[in-house]
Amino acid sequence: MWPLQQAIFAALSADAALTALLGPGRILDDVPQGTPLPYVTLGRMTAQDWSTGSEDGTEHVLTVHVWSGTRGKKQAHEILGAVRTALHDQPLAVAGHSLISLRHEHSDIRRDTDGEAIHATARFRAVTEP
Numbered sequence: 001m002w003p004l005q006q007a008i009f010a011a012l013s014a015d016a017a018l019t020a021l022l023g024p025g026r027i028l029d030d031v032p033q034g035t036p037l038p039y040v041t042l043g044r045m046t047a048q049d050w051s052t053g054s055e056d057g058t059e060h061v062l063t064v065h066v067w068s069g070t071r072g073k074k075q076a077h078e079i080l081g082a083v084r085t086a087l088h089d090q091p092l093a094v095a096g097h098s099l100i101s102l103r104h105e106h107s108d109i110r111r112d113t114d115g116e117a118i119h120a121t122a123r124f125r126a127v128t129e130p
Contacts, residue, residue: 001047004060004126005029007092007099012040012064015086021079037069037117038079050127057100057129066120067112076109076120083122100127 012018012027018040019026026039043063050059064083068076088104105123112119 001045001060003095003097004062004092004099004128005042005045007094008062008064008087009042011086011090011092012083015082018079018082018086021075021082037067038075039067040079040083041065041067043121055129057127060126060128061105062124062126064122064124066109066118066122068118068120069116070118073109073118073120076118080107080109080120080122087122087124094128097128097130100129102126 009027009029022038022040028035028039028041031039031041043065045060045062047058047060050057066076066079066083068079084104084107087102090102092099092102103125105125107120107122109118109120111117
């Protein structure tokens with residue numbers, strides 16, 4: 001899973017449209033306390049065997065989180081759209097693996113439980129082979 005996470009982080013960090021919306025260095029794996037909004041974090045990632053009778057494979061499900069501090073949801077929608085464009089069906093280079101597919105499956109936008117931030121998520125499904 002780590003090589004796939006690295007490839008996703010690199011793709012998001014290098015995406016000009018996403019950087020224009022967030023600013024540089026706003027794709028985070030760990031968020032230092034007090035980090036100003038907006039930013040994108042990499043969330044939960046699961047993997048399960050997806051092998052066939054002749055090929056080894058792994059199915060990955062991963063979540064990307066978008067955090068916005070604006071009053072409405074427009075900024076979150078824009079950032080979420082840029083994340084989807086940067087990842088959906090893109091041929092990312094995954095060290096030691098072949099990326100067979102990377103597809104957007106689901107998105108959600110809501111006000112966070114803190115009552116202040118807008119929290120959006122995008123779930124992706126990837127299949128890799130060694």
